[in-house]
Amino acid sequence: MSVRELERESSPGKQAGLGAAGWLRWAWRTLTSMKTALILLFLLALGSVPGSLIPQRGVDPDKVARLYDESPALAEWYDRLQLFEVFSSTWFAAIYLLLFTSLIGCVVPRALTYARELRRKPPAAPKNVTKLPHAAVIDGGPSLEEAARRLRGLRFRVVTGDGWVSAEKGYLRETGNLFFHVALLGILLAIGAGSLYGYRGNVLVVEGDGFANTVAAYDRFMPGSQVSAESLQPFTLRLDDFTVSYQVAGEKRGQALDYTGHLTVNDTPDAPARDVELKVNTPLEIDGTQTYLIGNGYAPVFRVTDGKGQVAYEGPVPCLIEDKATMTSGCVVKAPDAQPSQLGFLLRFLPTSVPLTDGTHASAFPGELNPEVQLLGAFSGDLGLRNGQPQSVYELAPPETLKKLKPLLMGTAVPKPLAVGQSVELPGGAGKLEFTGVKQWMTLQVAYDPGRLPALVFAGLAVVSIAASLLIRRRRVFVRVKGETVEVGGLTRTEGSAAGFAEEFADIVKVLSAGEKDVR
Incomplete structure (x- = not known):
């Protein structure tokens, strides 16, 4: 009988496997790991690429129809893979929901850990601070209370003990890390709110004709699941004139330089008419509803x-x-x-x-x-x-x-x-x-997205947070007073930032060794 067979007979209980609960715990830990979140974030970005390269039905249905005429086989495959409607496809929604779940699983434990960390005091100073990566000895240095006061002036969190001072700084690094994840979660929530309560619609308007923002007036209407006919802002517009200027000479002859739609707009049925110039990158906005110029002919x-x-x-x-x-x-x-x-x-x-x-x-x-x-x-x-x-x-x-x-x-x-x-x-x-x-004629896309402004705010928060997470260092400074001699030691808790901390540590030593009148 082999050794493995003997092991199986001697410990049959170990062969039962993880069981249903074990597999669920393993799946949850895998989904909420940082590695999985990064992979899902990469897949979300990768999945957005076809939405930029392939014409979308909700944005440019004319190009979709032209692609069917030019390459029907290719267009058929695009349709099967939902590449004409990337951002409303089932596979994009699956990535979105998995990323959303993964971020929640990352943020909640991190927030609890961060809350405990904020309440934790800096550790006691080691017995021999001169053995730390950064160390200095000051003859005739400040007293223990004065050293603590000066370190507080440098915005350190300070704890004192019997003959020692412990100071710590750089908690904003963890704050930035946590807020970055919160910002990503906020962006996903904003996108979800826009999908539920927002809508988009396309309509073609010929010079001299008008458009009323009603469901029946759209050539194509894509509402969120919580949108009803009463949700639409009741504005009307009329296309009085449409002008296009072209390059008339040179190598770029015939290239369009500018598009302008001259509109008469009523924000509500009772509101007075106003004249509006609609351009490609200057949408008409009425109570959060934006009207974009996306095509002409x-x-x-x-x-x-x-x-x-x-x-x-x-x-x-x-x-x-x-x-x-x-x-x-x-x-x-x-x-x-x-x-x-x-x-x-x-x-x-x-x-x-x-x-x-x-x-x-x-x-x-x-x-x-x-x-x-x-x-x-x-x-x-x-x-x-x-x-x-x-x-x-x-x-x-x-x-x-x-x-x-x-x-x-x-x-x-x-x-x-x-x-x-x-x-x-x-x-x-x-x-x-x-x-x-x-x-x-011109084609318009009318869009209402309540998550647009929150998404912008959370995107800005993500940029600031990741900058704080990358630039701020977590560091500690310890002081021991031994008679007339003051020993100072320091170390950084951020990997790869020791060189940058050396200059800061030298400045801290200067502050601690300065005379009373030299310290503000």
């Missing part, structure tokens, strides 16, 4: 006349940007009320249209210098708008419906681009499309 104005001579549609059509450098945009016009059959148009808007050598046209500049519209295709038939299924305004019809439409103008039959004021007649007397003008 063109909305050419069209008039559709059906086969019976009736105006079936008239108004601006927001276009989806296809090329950011030139603001070439794709537009879809739908006329569901056209008779005898519904009409639909696929168009491309060119802000500054120029002819190319092959006879086609393209936009050479993002500004509105020579706006024209290319008619890519005209269709008639049932667009599927009345079957109860939602449709995108940037899509003419679902693929199964699009196959059933009758093409009226396609390919080489499409006329040259239309300038403002020009029109195209549809074959067979089906109707007419007129290009009557150009407006601009």
